[in-house]
Ligand code: SF4
């Protein structure tokens with residue numbers, strides 16, 4: 001028996017997403033992922049003063065606005081060969097880490113876990129406790145997380161004025177120097193947040209969580225305590241979330257927090273099938289538009305990419321391009337689909353637990369994606385404490401950027417949800433081309449010219465769909481495990 | 492006491508059109524002991540649905556929405572977040588609501604017709620905002636304004652069932668306090684047509700200027716101006732600051748507990764105003780004619796501004812001048828002789 005299901009909108013996902021599923025014998029046989037919104041940011045930037053990108057790009061996405069700023073600042077710095085002073089570099093890292101950490105927790109507590117509080121899971125041994133803690137908007141964890149998160153975001157208040165949508169991140173550093181007292185206060189903000197993480201979230205020291213190296217050690221750790229992360233591990237074991245949502249074999253990370261040579265999390269491409277790491281080469285990225293409602297032919301490298309919407313046709317089809325089904329382009333690395341995100345970042349960086357979880361399941365999966373995210377939380381906060389201590393009030397925070405007449409630049413950063421790249425061309429002192437490849441563009445890309453489905457499209461195949469399920473739960477778990485950001489995707 | 496909480500709670504439906512989600516992210520950071528949802532609940536506002544945080548998804552959500560749009564499921568407050576995309580050619584195809592095959596603008600028209608109060612959350616929803624920048628290829632507009640022009644998606648004459656026009660909680664993003672104060676005022680029966688300014692923004696924050704309470708006030712007084720990013724001086728003369736023209740209380744009410752744009756060292760770009768997205772000059776440079784900024788402080792005659800600026804520049808104390816060009820204070824205020832008198 002086969003049927004076609006159109007699923008959407010997906011709540012607790014940043015932005016609009018629609019998934020079309022071909023279901024055969026109770027399983028997904030094929031999936032198509034559609035971004036039903038077009039926003040036109042890349043067109044909007046052409047002709048503007050290059051620094052105006054710093055105003056425009058954060059507004060692509062409220063949840064990764066700092067990552068967008070950081071990528072634009074990096075592309076602008078690259079275009080003029082500018083280097084930041086040490087303080088500026090530290091402040092950039094801290095502001096981006098602040099956003100990414102907050103996003104990881106927002107995802108875990110507000111977007112992902114509430115699905116397990118659903119009535120459909122009543123009767124599972126863990127359900128009553130999960131329901132009390134993670135019920136959407138009213139669970140007791142929500143009441144603890146929101147104030148802890150708001151207090152933590154003071155870090156960005158001090159360093160960047162506000163979140164989201166700050167102009168503090170500049171190509172030469174940041175606009176806001178900190179005083180010695182503010183440095184003390186920043187450490188206090190981090191101390192408070194550490195207490196939340198080591199309390200309700202982990203119930204253990206961050207260093208102990210970061211040191212978990214094998215799946216067995218992780219599971220033993222989980223059964224030995226009660227904490228929100230331990231609750232997730234119990235759910236994951238019961239529902240076998242490790243068997244759910246495998247995508248492709250290629251994991252890509254731009255490298256995070258620092259220049260490519262000395263960043264906290266390494267840059268690279270991890271090939272799971274042969275367990276090998278290769279360097280990442282930005283020149284190997286190209287975007288295919290064969291299934292997008294966009295004009296264009298062969299795949300183009302982003303530096304020479306174009307974004308021209310095809311506006312003809314009816315509401316749900318396009319006469320010019322019947323094969324198209326999304327506003328999203330299909331980025332490929334050496335022609336191949338890649339997955340990006342915390343799991344890719346930790347696997348590329350060589351964290352033993354991330355690599356072992358991949359090896360155990362033979363690829364990416366719902367459990368591994370969530371574990372990698374929280375593992376990263378445990379690794380990132382101690383690094384932030386170091387960065388605050390290294391700030392040197394009195395020394396400069398910002399080098400001056402000068403406008404090149406003709407130049408090009410690439411800015412590669414990691415948002416919470418994965419690799420984000422900005423490709424910029426300046427001609428006659430104005431933006432001549434601006435292309436953005438966002439994390440969810442990688443993960444939720446449509447098919448390419450060869451018909452190869454994107455990462456989520458692959459990850460959905462084989463999932464069980466109950467006879468009367470219209471919005472299958474397994475599909476929701478897999479979709480949310482990527483922490484997608486559709487507004488970035490459809491910039 | 493208890494009158495507002497004892498009455499039936501006001502049911503709030505949140506709907507996301509074409510935005511970045513930043514206003515919701517901002518709202519989640521509202522300062523409150525148990526978070527914003529608990530605060531709203533305690534104030535007599537029941538969150539029926541919010542796409543970023545509610546449980547229902549897919550078909551459950553579409554059913555709820557269809558009932559609300561058709562009047563089968565009564566609700567009180569509609570918060571719309573994000574611009575309304577009318578393109579291409581008025582079809583709304585640039586933004587269909589997932590799973591429904593229908594343009595978002597159609598859903599918004601129907602929902603607005605059922606609501607007692609309609610709030611435009613953020614500048615996108617109020618005026619079109621950043622979506623309308625450049626050539627506005629998506630034909631983005633706000634609920635009751637298209638940039639500065641009255642009209643927008645719902646038309647100039649639209650009134651919600653309460654008799655109020657769309658309440659524009661403008662800001663890019665909007666401050667969580669602006670949203671919470673507006674909702675709590677509605678719940679307390681304390682928000683009427685007179686409480687909105689000419690752009691239909693709540694007056695409690697729109698009848699302030701960003702300049703009010705700015706920590707750079709002494710630099711402003713002496714026209715001791717920042718020359719480059721990270722300088723401490725006033726940002727008006729060179730760095731593009733519109734704080735003396737922008738309506739908002741950003742320096743009277745902190746952002747993220749401790750910040751503001753200007754405390755962060757960068758210009759106010761007047762994000763609460765219609766048309767902020769296309770200022771006609773690079774955002775981070777002050778447009779000038781013959782050395783005089785063309786955007787003068789609100790309510791200030793030009794001749795006075797020019798005369799005062801020249802006078803105060805000639806009287807700038809050395810401390811203020813030197814500090815304005817550094818990223819940290821290099822000269823401390825002198826100690827007075829004896830006690831302050
Ligand atoms: S012009 Fe701007 S920086 Fe200067 S005092 Fe006013 S708000 Fe502050």
Ligand code: SF4
Nearest residue numbers: 741752759760761762
């Ligand atoms: S200071 Fe200006 S740009 Fe910043 S939030 Fe307030 S009104 Fe918007």
